[in-house]
Each structure stands twice: as structure tokens, then as C-alpha cells.
Amino acid sequence: MASTFKAITFFFAVLALLTGGNARGKDQAASVFDVTEYGAAPSNRDNRDAFLAAWRAACGSTAGNSTLLFPKGTFAAGAVQFEGPCRNGDAPVVVIDGVLQPCAGGSGGGCRLSDDAWITFSGLNNLLVTGAGTLDGQGHHQSGKAKSKTTTLVFDGVTNSTLRGLRLVNSRGFHVNLRRCTRVVAEGLGIHAPAASRNTDGVHVGLSSHVRILNSVIGTGDDCVSVGPGSTDVVVRGVACGPGHGLSVGSLGKDGGEQDVVRGLVIENCTVTGTTNGVRIKTWAGSPPGAASNIKFQDITMDNVSNPIIIDQRYCPHDHCSDADKPSLVQISDVTFRRIEGTSSTPLAVQLLCSEDRPCTGVRLDGINLTCGDVPCRSEFSNVRGPLAPAPAVAQAQAPSPAPAASRREEAADAASEQLGRSTWWSPFTVRG
Ligand SMILES: *[C@@H]1O[C@H](CO)[C@@H](O)[C@H](O)[C@H]1NC(C)=O
Ligand SMILES: *[C@@H]1O[C@H](CO)[C@@H](O)[C@H](O)[C@H]1NC(C)=O
Ligand SMILES: *[C@@H]1O[C@H](CO)[C@@H](O)[C@H](O)[C@H]1NC(C)=O
Numbered sequence: 001m002a003s004t005f006k007a008i009t010f011f012f013a014v015l016a017l018l019t020g021g022n023a024r025g026k027d028q029a030a031s032v033f034d035v036t037e038y039g040a041a042p043s044n045r046d047n048r049d050a051f052l053a054a055w056r057a058a059c060g061s062t063a064g065n066s067t068l069l070f071p072k073g074t075f076a077a078g079a080v081q082f083e084g085p086c087r088n089g090d091a092p093v094v095v096i097d098g099v100l101q102p103c104a105g106g107s108g109g110g111c112r113l114s115d116d117a118w119i120t121f122s123g124l125n126n127l128l129v130t131g132a133g134t135l136d137g138q139g140h141h142q143s144g145k146a147k148s149k150t151t152t153l154v155f156d157g158v159t160n161s162t163l164r165g166l167r168l169v170n171s172r173g174f175h176v177n178l179r180r181c182t183r184v185v186a187e188g189l190g191i192h193a194p195a196a197s198r199n200t201d202g203v204h205v206g207l208s209s210h211v212r213i214l215n216s217v218i219g220t221g222d223d224c225v226s227v228g229p230g231s232t233d234v235v236v237r238g239v240a241c242g243p244g245h246g247l248s249v250g251s252l253g254k255d256g257g258e259q260d261v262v263r264g265l266v267i268e269n270c271t272v273t274g275t276t277n278g279v280r281i282k283t284w285a286g287s288p289p290g291a292a293s294n295i296k297f298q299d300i301t302m303d304n305v306s307n308p309i310i311i312d313q314r315y316c317p318h319d320h321c322s323d324a325d326k327p328s329l330v331q332i333s334d335v336t337f338r339r340i341e342g343t344s345s346t347p348l349a350v351q352l353l354c355s356e357d358r359p360c361t362g363v364r365l366d367g368i369n370l371t372c373g374d375v376p377c378r379s380e381f382s383n384v385r386g387p388l389a390p391a392p393a394v395a396q397a398q399a400p401s402p403a404p405a406a407s408r409r410e411e412a413a414d415a416a417s418e419q420l421g422r423s424t425w426w427s428p429f430t431v432r433g
């Protein structure tokens with residue numbers, strides 16, 4: 001009997017040891033901070049506080065390699081800002097496998113949404129936001145005049161980071177805004193909003209450098225990608241765009257100032273389908289000084305695009321510009337359009353309409369092969385200095401393509417555009433994968 005008792009105690013001792021071991025095993029697993037363990041639940045009530053509690057735990061963890069997890073399920077939340085810096089210098093990995101959305105009903109339902117942004121990551125280094133989940137802005141349920149323009153996802157002051165694989169749908173404003181960022185890669189995104197939804201840009205970049213937007217499918221009611229003021233060294237590659245307003249630089253010159261500059265941009269290997277514009281540079285009419293330089297659009301396929309190639313320095317959407325009749329003072333220089341093929345839905349395939357006060361310089365059209373239905377394509381140029389077109393620029397565009405006299409005069413002088421091929425400002429980098 002006594003020996004049986006001993007055996008049982010021994011059994012319990014072993015059990016205790018085993019569970020103790022398990023608990024230590026869990027310590028490692030505890031570097032996953034699941035929002036449902038901080039009070040979040042798939043429901044229509046505001047989960048913001050639970051999200052923030054889980055964030056504080058993940059960001060404050062000393063374990064290293066912590067993960068903030070939004071598991072499967074549909075979670076409502078109001079405006080939420082995940083702020084750094086984090087305890088060990090690097091941000092957690094953020095895995096979003098569920099669907100996040102504002103509370104149902106009216107403007108955000110029971111969730112408070114800021115006008116600026118819905119989900120913000122700020123002041124972080126080495127962040128990875130990924131997962132099979134969806135950020136659903138529910139913008140298509142807004143109606144009336146008081147529609148908000150809340151951006152769905154903002155990276156603000158984020159460095160060496162990656163945004164990968166998420167779906168973003170029906171934003172109220174921009175879907176993704178990368179601002180004050182350095183070395184950020186956004187890739188494998190699926191972004192979708194109705195063609196009629198205003199200001200729903202797919203990915204916007206501003207005040208940022210060394211940004212890569214790669215291999216994504218983007219169709220919205222506004223620009224698929226827009227590269228705004230203060231952007232340097234931006235590469236957009238492998239984006240399937242449409243519907244929407246195309247791949248755009250700008251609009252520039254709204255506010256003016258030192259920051260109103262875009263320098264070093266490559267947009268390549270993209271397809272643009274059924275959009276109003278293909279590749280575009282836009283600056284506001286009457287805008288103060290600014291600059292856009294070293295810009296390459298290449299290997300782009302157009303499918304039924306209204307304005308496949310366009311520089312518009314009299315940009316004035318909805319005709320509400322006080323200086324609509326004044327020229328823009330944004331200087332556009334060293335822009336190459338190369339190997340752009342496909343179909344235009346209008347006869348006007350190429351429009352380069354530059355400022356009479358700041359003519360575009362170093363503009364090059366090379367290997368443009370567009371067709372315009374049954375009619376010959378036309379092109380229109382004003383205030384453009386070349387070397388516009390080495391020989392048959394708008395080749396298959398069937399246009400006689402008279403390079404304007406001005407451009408011919410500049411041809412020899414402009415060696416600067418040759419430098420484009422060498423991409424001296426392009427800087428390779430790696431970020432958290
Ligand atoms: C984090 O994970 C990476 C790769 O999984 C590993 O190399 C690194 O040592 C880990 N860091 C810490 C602090 O655990
Ligand atoms: C980001 O990465 C670059 C290059 O790897 C490094 O020099 C820089 O210090 C990093 N930034 C931060 C804030 O760690
Ligand atoms: C071009 O983009 C497509 C996806 O749109 C991708 O499959 C292909 O590998 C890319 N090619 C190059 C040369 O980058």
C-alpha cells in the first residue's frame with residue numbers, strides 16, 4: 001500500500017515537472033501577442049482598447065521577435081495608432097489574418113474614426129505587417145455629403161520595414177499612405193474599391209525615400225499609385241492597375257516649398273487596364289515652385305486607357321482652382337517614357353502639356369507603340385524640350401508625331417537625360433523579410 005502511495009506521489013511529481021516544463025515552453029509561445037487574449041472579440045463593438053493593450057505588450061516585450069496577432073474573425077475597431085519606439089528597438093511582426101473594419105452603421109458606427117487615418121503605425125523600425133487578412137474601410141457604405149476621407153493604413157515615420165500580402169478594400173480615403181518613411185517595401189497587396197469612389201488612391205507615397213511598391217493588384221476610384229511631394233528613390237514594379245486614374249506623379253504644387261519635389265522614380269513592368277490615365281505627371285495650375293526630375297516609365301502595357309501618356313501642368317480637378325489660368329512653376333526634367341505598348345481608348349494617346357513658365361526639359365519618348373482603335377493616334381505637345389524622340393517615337397501610334405520645333409533645338413544640349421539609363425540615384429537596400 002505504502003509503495004502504491006509512493007508511486008502515486010512520484011507520478012504527481014513527474015506530472016508537476018512536465019507541466020512546469022510546458023509552462024516554460026509557453027514562455028516562447030508567449031512572444032505571440034494575440035489580440036483575443038487582451039479582450040478583443042469578433043464583434044461589432046470597438047476593439048480598439050484591446051488592440052492597444054496587445055500592442056503595448058508586444059512592443060514592450062524584451063523577448064525579441066514578438067508577434068502581434070489578429071487571428072481569423074471579423075473585428076471592428078475605431079481609429080488606432082500603434083506607436084513606437086519599441087522596447088528592444090525593433091517593432092513586432094504584425095500578422096493580420098482576420099478582417100478589420102470600422103463598426104457598422106453611419107460614419108464609423110460606434111467606432112470613433114479620425115479624419116486622417118484609421119490604422120496607423122508610427123515611429124517604428126524593422127516593422128513587418130503581413131497576413132492573409134483584410135482591412136475593410138467600408139467606404140462604400142458611406143453616403144451623403146459628410147463622407148470622411150479617412151486613410152485606411154498609414155505608415156508614418158517608419159524605417160526599414162515591409163508591408164506584405166494584405167488585402168485592403170473599400171477605403172474611405174487613400175488605402176495606404178507611406179509618409180516620412182525610409183526604406184519601406186510594400187508588396188503583394190490586393191487593393192480594391194469601386195471605380196466611382198473618390199480619393200481612394202491605392203498606395204500614396206510622400207515625404208519618403210527608398211520606397212518599393214512591388215507585385216500588387218490595385219483597382220480603385222483614383223490613382224493606383226500616387227507619388228507625392230517629398231519623394232526620392234521610389235520604384236513601382238509589377239503593379240496591375242485598374243480601374244482608376246492610373247500611375248501618377250503628383251499632384252505637385254499645391255502647397256509649394258522645399259518639399260514639393262519628386263526625384264528619382266522608376267515605374268516599370270506594369271499593366272494598366274481601363275483607367276482614365278496611364279502614366280501621368282500632374283502639377284496644379286498656378287502652383288508655386290517645385291520640381292519633378294529623373295523619372296522613368298518603362299515596360300508598361302496599356303489596355304483601353306483614355307490618356308495613356310500624359311503630363312498635365314494645368315491640373316485642376318473639378319475646376320476649383322483660383323489660379324487656373326496661371327502657369328505652374330513646378331519644373332519637370334529628365335523624364336523617360338520607354339517601351340509603352342497597348343491600346344488607347346481615345347485618339348489622343350500622348351499629351352505632354354508643360355508649363356509655359358517652366359518648360360519640361362530632357363523628355364524622352366522611346367519605343368512607344370500604342371493603337372487607338374480604328375483611328376490614327378494623335379499626340380499633343382506644348383512647352384516640351386527634348387531630346388523628345390529618337391526617330392519614330394510614337395511608332396505604332398501611327399501619328400506623324402511632329403516633335404515640336406523647340407525640342408529639336410534642345411536636342412543636342414540635353415545630355416542629362418542620358419544619365420537616366422545609369423540610374424545613379426537608385427539605391428538597393430534590404431528590409432525585414
Ligand atoms: C529573431 O528571429 C531571427 C530569425 O528567426 C533570429 O535570427 C534572431 O536571432 C531572433 N532574435 C531574437 C532576439 O530572438
Ligand atoms: C535601417 O537600415 C539601414 C541600412 O541597413 C541602417 O543603416 C539604419 O541604421 C537602419 N535604421 C534604423 C533606425 O535602425
Ligand atoms: C513583371 O511583373 C509580373 C507581374 O505583373 C511578374 O510576373 C514578372 O515576373 C515581372 N517581370 C519582371 C522582369 O520584373
Ligand SMILES: *[C@@H]1O[C@H](CO)[C@@H](O)[C@H](O)[C@H]1NC(C)=O
Binds near residue numbers: 274304
Ligand atoms: C474601354 O473603355 C471605355 C471607357 O473609357 C469603355 O466604355 C469601353 O467599354 C472599354 N472597352 C473595352 C473593350 O473594355
Ligand SMILES: *[C@@H]1O[C@H](CO)[C@@H](O)[C@H](O)[C@H]1NC(C)=O
Binds near residue numbers: 341342369395396
Ligand atoms: C507594336 O505592338 C503590336 C501589338 O501590340 C505588335 O504586333 C508590333 O510588333 C509592335 N510594334 C513594334 C514596332 O514593336
